[in-house]
Amino acid sequence: MADALVWPPKKEDLERLYLVERLSAAKIAKVYGLKYKNPKVAESTALYQLKKNGIKRRGCADHLREVKEQMVNVWIARYQAGESLKQIAGDSVSPVTIWNHLRTRGVVLRDRIEAQIQAVTKHERKPFQGDDIEKAYLMGLRYGDLHVVRHGRAIRVRLSTTHPAMADLFESLFSPFAHVLRYPRRAKLVGYEWSLECDLSRSFEFLLTKPSISELRLLNNRMFVAFLAGLFDAEGSVLMHKKGEHYDPEVTISNSDRDLIEFLFVRIRQLGFSAHQQWAKQRMERKGIHGNSVTGRVTIWKFGEVQEFLRVVPLRHREKVAKAKLVQSLSFGRGHETSILEQWKMLKIAIKEERAQFLAAAASAISDREKLGCGARRPEERDLVRFQPERLKTSYLSFSTGQ
Numbered sequence: 474m475a476d477a478l479v480w481p482p483k484k485e486d487l488e489r490l491y492l493v494e495r496l497s498a499a500k501i502a503k504v505y506g507l508k509y510k511n512p513k514v515a516e517s518t519a520l521y522q523l524k525k526n527g528i529k530r531r532g533c534a535d536h537l538r539e540v541k542e543q544m545v546n547v548w549i550a551r552y553q554a555g556e557s558l559k560q561i562a563g564d565s566v567s568p569v570t571i572w573n574h575l576r577t578r579g580v581v582l583r584d585r586i587e588a589q590i591q592a593v594t595k596h597e598r599k600p601f602q603g604d605d606i607e608k609a610y611l612m613g614l615r616y617g618d619l620h621v622v623r624h625g626r627a628i629r630v631r632l633s634t635t636h637p638a639m640a641d642l643f644e645s646l647f648s649p650f651a652h653v654l655r656y657p658r659r660a661k662l663v664g665y666e667w668s669l670e671c672d673l674s675r676s677f678e679f680l681l682t683k684p685s686i687s688e689l690r691l692l693n694n695r696m697f698v699a700f701l702a703g704l705f706d707a708e709g710s711v712l713m714h715k716k717g718e719h720y721d722p723e724v725t726i727s728n729s730d731r732d733l734i735e736f737l738f739v740r741i742r743q744l745g746f747s748a749h750q751q752w753a754k755q756r757m758e759r760k761g762i763h764g765n766s767v768t769g770r771v772t773i774w775k776f777g778e779v780q781e782f783l784r785v786v787p788l789r790h791r792e793k794v795a796k797a798k799l800v801q802s803l804s805f806g807r808g809h810e811t812s813i814l815e816q817w818k819m820l821k822i823a824i825k826e827e828r829a830q831f832l833a834a835a836a837s838a839i840s841d842r843e844k845l846g847c848g849a850r851r852p853e854e855r856d857l858v859r860f861q862p863e864r865l866k867t868s869y870l871s872f873s874t875g876q
Contacts, residue, residue: 480505484526491528497567498523545574552580555597598627599650600676609692609699610789611646612684616700616733617707621680627672628680633658635666637831638792638824642706643669645789650674657835665835686732689740697740702787704737711783711796713817714774720814722800723774724782734769741771746778776803792824 478486482505490496490504502515509515523530548571551561558568575582601608615621618639620631632643644653651671660666673680692700705726714723728734738750751770773782783797799816 478505480507482522482526484528487523487526487528491523491531495531499567545578548574549578549580597651598672598674600674601650605696606699608679609696610703610787611680613700613703613705614646614707615680616683616704617728619680619707623681624672626675628675628677629670629672630677630680631668631670633660633666633668635660635663635828635832636792637827638790639706640667640669640831642790647671647673650677657838659839663832665832665839667831667835686736689736694744698744698786701737701741702789705786706788706790706793709793711793711800713814721774721776722779722803723772724779725770725772727768727770729766729768731769734771737771741773746773746782747775748773795820795824 482501487501490501491498496504497516498519499512499516502512502519505519507515507518509518520530548561552558552571552575558571561571562568572582603611618632618634622629622631630647632639634640634643640655644655647653648671651673653669653671655667655669658666658668689697689700705724708728709724709726712723712725713720726734726737734750734752738748741748749772751772753768753770755766755768773779780801780803783800788794788797799813799820803813
């Protein structure tokens, strides 16, 4: 069609293109092959020819009448998923038409800079959709293991761990909202570890700073228990404690933040548990690293209270869930040591084997990367080797699922 048209245009050609085929002035300029440094000049030239030939321009209302409700719903969904007005418009309508309909429907429009950033973002970021309970759990986990910073307009959350259960927990929490990058690295104390990070939307700004103790005091019991679950998944331990010749379970939370430990001690006792608070000086001398620290612990060791604590606190870290299931299966009184200790031993062996595989996979991935000449730099996506554990002979997943 473009080969048969010459400039200046004939009135009948303009009427066919503009009124019948309903092309915009900008598209008519393209049909005629008008090329200017600024595309707006070509559009204005086409508009001038329309006016010169007595062809009345279409108004905004004409566009609005042509668009159906279902079309607008699709546009809104695509826009909220991150597409630009130009991408949505394509060759069917003008971006201005899309903009008018979105504004009419009350859609909050992105500013130009934000739209450009979102257009070039490789992976989609979805807003936080959880309730206050989920937010409280994430705040508890943030108090323990998560490192959170602002990265441009994103909220970058990072974790380094030697436990595959913690890595999987991180992915389960954040992969519904953003792409999670997992890569191996060297670590001074343990040799190797895995780092995970993701860039979340600004709806996760609540993770940027740890809540103050005064803010934690305002949490109701349900939100505090959720916060406690997140903190326990990061900093808590389920142990078998030897008392004389016998063993009993206990739960403990460790942290060097004195204010936090004192708050937990008071609040856990308010829930009806006989919690105990302890402080211990620790000196570390390991692989050339020396240091001193004072660590606080809040501990519960009464048999029934340990079981009740593990029942009401919704843990998600699968190692701790497995241990909690085992502890809850016990009956009160002596005589359970032989069977429980054997199962406990099997569970710890399974966890240790999986962790060893996890670290071996990190070491292997780093070795392969260095052979390819990638060095110790932060890896690209194509360099990553995902940890794929072999099926363990003594899997602790049966404990965590209650099978």
